[in-house]
Amino acid sequence: MDILYTVRANAPSDHRARFSVDLEHVASPAVDLVLPSWVPGSYVIMNYVRGFRDLAARREPEGAPLRTERIDKARWRIHTDGAASVHVDYTVYGHQLVTEGFDLTEEHLFVNAALCLPYVDGHLLEPADVALEFPADWKVITELEEVAHAPPRYRARNYDELVDSPIDIGRPVVLTIHPGGIPHRISLCGEGGNYDARALERDIAKVVEASVALVGESPLSRYTFFYHLTDVPDGGLEHATSTSCVVTRTTFQPAESYRYFLGLTAHEYLHLYNVKRIRPKVLGPFDYTRENYTRQLWWMEGTTDYFTYLVLRRSGLLTVEQFLKQRAKLVKTYLETPGRNRISLEESSLVSWVDRYQPFEETPNQSVSYYLKGDLVSMCLDLEIRHRTEARASLETVLRLLWKEYGKPGRGLDEDELLPVVNRATGIDLTSFFERYVRGTEEIDLAAHALHAGLVLAPKAKRPDEADDPEPGDLGVAVEDSGGLARVRHSYAGRPAQAAGLTPGDEVIAINGGKVTFSGFEKALERLPPGTPVELTVFRRGFLHQVSMTTGPPPARKYAFTPMDSPSELARKVYESWVGAPWTPARPDP
Numbered sequence: 331m332d333i334l335y336t337v338r339a340n341a342p343s344d345h346r347a348r349f350s351v352d353l354e355h356v357a358s359p360a361v362d363l364v365l366p367s368w369v370p371g372s373y374v375i376m377n378y379v380r381g382f383r384d385l386a387a388r389r390e391p392e393g394a395p396l397r398t399e400r401i402d403k404a405r406w407r408i409h410t411d412g413a414a415s416v417h418v419d420y421t422v423y424g425h426q427l428v429t430e431g432f433d434l435t436e437e438h439l440f441v442n443a444a445l446c447l448p449y450v451d452g453h454l455l456e457p458a459d460v461a462l463e464f465p466a467d468w469k470v471i472t473e474l475e476e477v478a479h480a481p482p483r484y485r486a487r488n489y490d491e492l493v494d495s496p497i498d499i500g501r502p503v504v505l506t507i508h509p510g511g512i513p514h515r516i517s518l519c520g521e522g523g524n525y526d527a528r529a530l531e532r533d534i535a536k537v538v539e540a541s542v543a544l545v546g547e548s549p550l551s552r553y554t555f556f557y558h559l560t561d562v563p564d565g566g567l568e569h570a571t572s573t574s575c576v577v578t579r580t581t582f583q584p585a586e587s588y589r590y591f592l593g594l595t596a597h598e599y600l601h602l603y604n605v606k607r608i609r610p611k612v613l614g615p616f617d618y619t620r621e622n623y624t625r626q627l628w629w630m631e632g633t634t635d636y637f638t639y640l641v642l643r644r645s646g647l648l649t650v651e652q653f654l655k656q657r658a659k660l661v662k663t664y665l666e667t668p669g670r671n672r673i674s675l676e677e678s679s680l681v682s683w684v685d686r687y688q689p690f691e692e693t694p695n696q697s698v699s700y701y702l703k704g705d706l707v708s709m710c711l712d713l714e715i716r717h718r719t720e721a722r723a724s725l726e727t728v729l730r731l732l733w734k735e736y737g738k739p740g741r742g743l744d745e746d747e748l749l750p751v752v753n754r755a756t757g758i759d760l761t762s763f764f765e766r767y768v769r770g771t772e773e774i775d776l777a778a779h780a781l782h783a784g785l786v787l788a789p790k791a792k793r794p795d796e797a798d799d800p801e802p803g804d805l806g807v808a809v810e811d812s813g814g815l816a817r818v819r820h821s822y823a824g825r826p827a828q829a830a831g832l833t834p835g836d837e838v839i840a841i842n843g844g845k846v847t848f849s850g851f852e853k854a855l856e857r858l859p860p861g862t863p864v865e866l867t868v869f870r871r872g873f874l875h876q877v878s879m880t881t882g883p884p885p886a887r888k889y890a891f892t893p894m895d896s897p898s899e900l901a902r903k904v905y906e907s908w909v910g911a912p913w914t915p916a917r918p919d920p
């Protein structure tokens with residue numbers, strides 16, 4: 331069957347784009363058009379279909395109407411009545427600038443096919459063409475192959491490639507760099523970005539070069555970084571030959587914010603290897619109608635995050651101190667997650683569909699992000715490998731073998747195939763490590779693994795000038811602003827508030843009889859050192875309650891990785907191979 335989609339971006343004022351699908355060589359009494367319920371890379375079922383309206387089918391563009399039926403929320407059946415050519419028109423409302431966006435404004439049309447181009451059921455593996463109609467002063471940015479035609483047409487080899495190839499039409503600023511001789515476009519769409527174009531070109535080239543060096547080769551002939559600049563950031567979505575990122579227009583300065591941007595860029599770029607080519611077998615071809623389960627997302631996301639910061643370190647975009655500081659921040663977040671050992675990395679990968687993308691009040695107590703824990707477990711695995719092989723192998727060795735045996739030949743990984751590859755790549759047996767920390771929920775000893783690299787991981791001591799800083803008492807809650815009141819969002823397991831019965835949803839209006847608001851909540855705790863009895867007055871489901879407790883000791887303010895005084899020869903070797911710099915004596919940062 332020949333499949334041609336036409337996308338019209340001519341009248342953006344109502345954010346409703348007009349589409350058509352032309353099918354040729356139809357040979358069945360009915361064809362079903364189906365819109366995906368999820369987009370690869372974002373493992374959650376969504377109702378993208380809610381903006382669809384006005385669907386009508388004809389025998390050829392100007393022919394007699396054909397009967398259509400809506401079968402379920404995302405499936406339409408067209409009764410062809412013997413027609414070999416079928417033309418379908420519909421409209422979709424698109425006004426959401428997110429990574430898997432469909433957004434039509436005066437500024438651009440951004441298309442992820444899964445949100446507006448329904449597939450023809452039974453024909454997912456066949457090529458599809460896309461024709462684009464748009465204002466004369468707009469231009470098209472996409473990695474889809476252009477085929478000779480006027481107006482322009484683009485071709486996807488199959489529906490997966492179509493969904494994997496965003497199309498942006500508008501007036502973006504496009505910079506082109508050639509790291510390793512391969513053209514990479516940096517497309518910046520949106521007003522008011524505070525970026526320095528030369529710095530972007532230089533630093534993204536460094537990210538590309540260090541990523542390719544990590545794996546050893548690049549499968550690309552070209553690549554596009556799509557950046558949409560707006561006020562509400564949404565992160566990034568990986569594709570095989572591009573990435574779609576939605577960032578704040580002011581993310582490029584100051585330096586720390588810019589490092590976050592470069593981290594996002596490196597993470598999404600590394601996905602061209604890890605998850606897009608080194609992938610679980612179930613992730614492609616996809617079933618777009620339902621959850622596609624895998625236990626390997628911790629590796630696909632958490633390990634990608636771990637490599638992200640190694641890439642920034644190797645490329646010189648992070649100093650050794652900045653790298654270790656970033657690691658220490660993760661440690662703090664991780665150790666303050668009460669649910670970190672209530673679910674294994676494999677199980678949290680599997681239930682991403684309900685866990686990761688739909689967090690609720692109990693999430694921190696019963697779960698942990700497979701990005702966060704996956705990153706730290708990958709770090710420990712890397713240090714374990716470097717320690718046991720005297721730095722002859724590392725997690726990088728594993729990545730390179732995965733690339734050679736799976737990514738490059740395009741072979742998906744079976745669910746239990748990761749550990750055998752790790753063992754083969756390193757020449758050591760890591761079964762017990764996987765049983766305990768990947769399949770199991772044993773507390774991982776981060777400090778013991780840090781010692782492999784001659785680093786002491788511990789809470790950071792106060793500096794002399796901080797000695798008088800108040801030590802606030804801890805209740806163990808996170809509060810949010812509820813019309814100026816402090817409403818309990820999370821009550822953390824094992825901390826004073828939960829033991830005393832303070833509950834998510836409670837609005838705290840007084841502490842020890844004194845009025846408290848959301849903005850004054852943290853300040854009020856500073857006056858209650860650990861061990862202070864407190865009486866909270868709260869509205870619970872609209873009725874007044876009193877809750878008594880005693881403040882506990884606060885969690886560590888910060889952690890730090892500090893070089894040991896006299897590390898072993900092996901620890902120095904592990905450190906140097908890991909951070910990519912010679913061992914330097916302890917120099918705690920001020």
Ligand SMILES: [Zn+2]
Nearest residue numbers: 597601631634
């Ligand atoms: Zn990712």
